[in-house]
Amino acid sequence: MSKLITAKDAEEMIRKGEQPSVGAVLTPSARDLFGSRLKPAVGTSCPGVSRNSTAAGIARGEFSWKPGGDPTTRAGIEKYFNSPALEVLKERICEMGRRLWQREYTDGNGGNITVRVGDNLALCTPTLISKGFMQPSDICLVDLDGNQLAGTRERTSEANTHFGIMKRQSAAKACVHAHPPHATAFSIANVDIPSCLIPEADVFLGKIGLAKYQTPGTAANADEVGEVGKSHQAVLMQNHGVIVWGADVEEAYWRVENIDSYCRVIWIAAGLGGGLHRFTGSQASELIKIRQKLGMPDARADLKECELCDSAEFRPGVLVPGSRSPAGTENADPAPDPEAELLVQQITDQIVKSLSNNGAPPVDGRNPPQ
Ligand SMILES: [Zn+2]
Structure with missing residues (x-):
């Protein structure tokens, strides 16, 4: 050994x-x-x-395993779980947890991390633990159905959400879920995260996916996030946070930094009042090619250039198209109220008439406001 x-x-x-x-x-x-x-x-x-x-x-890079070689006996699983290669990964997971906590991307026991280590095996963080203070001995080994195979602490309840992606996307070797405040703010405000603003974001995040809200830890959430995550490396989880994936755990962690920094810059820039300058579809197409050369999938790969940057002009309060508010009403512009429309029209007519009379009182005899 x-x-x-x-x-x-x-x-x-x-x-x-x-x-x-x-x-x-x-x-x-x-x-x-x-x-x-x-x-x-x-x-x-x-x-x-x-x-x-x-x-x-040694600790960086995609972890590979012998296909078909997952240990099956109790002794084999324990031996693998305690092997030097997995000890290195456990320490790496703890290091990424420290970074998440130090950057305030998680609070309390929030967030979780998984790293795939076999055809049907993954290391994952335990439940009810601060990600800032984990030890390698806290990390669990589970199968991709969430059954715990090794480790003294109970695995995170959200592991199956990560596996919803890993089962659908073989390139997802590590996932990180967190609640970075700026990106999470977009998720609860139902504001679409625009693209075509910062080239690095378009290359390293690609088009950010949106997973509709489901109760955390449920099979429905795993399916929703998995379907979005198979073609998006960064997924905004509505009313919750983000989940990102990469070839290894540090690469996945970087995407948490990327998405929160990106949302923060958009938020600051939107407040400056000058609008946001977007690059063109042709320029976006060049960035997508760079992304593809790096081996990263992009949900926009089949779009025409004219479709890449033509989403609604971003401004604070632009809602995710077709999404629903917690009360169940459509977040698209509401249908006009005929009574309100009529009232507005009557008032407008009255003001126009008043002005055309050069300040004389309106014909109905009521005084204009003083
Ligand atoms: Zn969460």
């Missing part, structure tokens, strides 16, 4: 001037401590990691 080197081990080794042996697996903190001191040949045999497989990059 490969030797796992933790941050504490790394400190001791650095103090003694030692280097990790070939094949050793370093935790992210240990890797950071070694930094440029690492020899390039170190750590080239980490099972399960398909790229960035030097020790310096």
Whole structure:
């Protein structure tokens, strides 16, 4: 079995001037401590990691597994769950949790993280825990139906929402769900997040999907989010928050940063009063090509250029088309009220008539307002 080197081990080794042996697996903190001191040949045999497989990059990159090789016995599952490769991933999940909490993308016990580690296996965060203070020993192993297979804490109730995406989109190797305040504000205000404003957002987020509100943790929510998430890497969950996915857990986490930063900038820019300048459909098309070269799906790939940036001009209060308010009324512009229309028309006629009389009292004898 490969030797796992933790941050504490790394400190001791650095103090003694030692280097990790070939094949050793370093935790992210240990890797950071070694930094440029690492020899390039170190750590080239980490099972399960398909790229960035030097020790310096061991925790990054898409995790791969042997297809058809999921352990099935109790002993096999425990061995895999406690393997160095999965210990590295657990520590990585905790690190992403710390970043979520430090950036105020989660509060209380909010948010959850999953990383796929087998045909039918995933690591996931437990329920009722602050994402800012997790330890690797808190992480659970579950199958993609949400059955807990290993770990001492109970898995998050929202794991099945992540698996709704993973089952439909094989490129989704890690998912992060959080409640970043600016993006979540868009989700509860029912305001569409416009595209064609910032090139990096169009490349790294693509078209942001919208999943209609469903009760968190339910099968209906998993289906709704899964259907949207299979073609959108960033999904706004109505009245809830966001869920994003990527090839690895850090890439997924970056998208939480991306979407909240994007919504924050739009919110600030919309308040400046000068309108928002959008780039053209042709320019958006170039960004989509960059996105496709990076291997990322885009729900807009089949659209014509003239359709890419032609959504309603964004302004605060533009509602998601066809969505419903909590009271069940359509959020599209309401149908005109005939009585109100008639009243407005009568008042308008009266004012026009009054003005045409050069200030003389209206013909019905009532005084104009003073
Ligand atoms: Zn949530």
